[in-house]
Amino acid sequence: GAVVSQHPSRVICKSGTSVKIECRSLDFQATTMFWYRQFPKQSLMLMATSNEGSKATYEQGVEKDKFLINHASLTLSTLTVTSAHPEDSSFYICSARDLLRGSEQYFGPGTRLTVT
C-alpha cells in the first residue's frame, strides 16, 4: 500500500510554454502533498506543501506565480510550471502524507522536465 504516482515521467517543452505535472495517491487519501525539486547530483529541496482544499504554502525563494500548485482532491495534486525557462529544467518529485498513517511521506517516482 501507500503508492504515489506521477505523470508524466518525462516531459520536454519549449521555453515560454507551461507544463503540468500530476501527483496521485493511488491507494490512500493524501491530506497533504509535498513538491520537491532536485538538481543533478544534488539533494531534494522542498518547494511547497499543499493541503487538500486550501492554498499551498511555498518555501522561501520559490515563486508561487511560477509554480502553481493545486490540491483539489484527496488523491490529486498538480504542479504547473508557467512560462518555463531552461533554468526550470530539473527533476520534480512529489510526496504524499496520509493522516491515518502518521507523519511518514510516500514519494512518487519523479518527473524529469527539460525546457529547450
Place this chain on the structure above:
Amino acid sequence: AQSVTQLDSQVPVFEEAPVELRCNYSSSVSVYLFWYVQYPNQGLQLLLKYLSGSTLVKSINGFEAEFNKSQTSFHLRKPSVHISDTAEYFCAVSETGTYKYIFGTGTRLKVLA
C-alpha cells in the same frame, strides 16, 4: 532550525565489504529519521526509518541504522555490500509534528567488483 549533514559525498567500497554511511542532524526537539535510496532517474525508496522505540532499525535487504540521540546521529550500515547497492543514499529528518522533511546532501555509494 533543523539540518542534516551527510559528510561523505561519495563512498567507494569493494563488493562484500562492510560500509557505513554517516548522517548527523541538528534539532532542538524530538525527530523522526529516515534513510532513502535513489537509483538513477528514479524517485526515492524508503530504506528504513526511526519513529520511536528500539534505536536499532533494520531493512529487509540487510541495511541497518542506529539512532544515537546523544551524538545526534543516524548512521547507515551494511555488513556486506553487493554491486546492486550502488545508488545515492539520502538521510532525512522530520521534527515531530511538522511533517516537513529536511534532506541531507546525499552519499553516492559505489560498489566495486
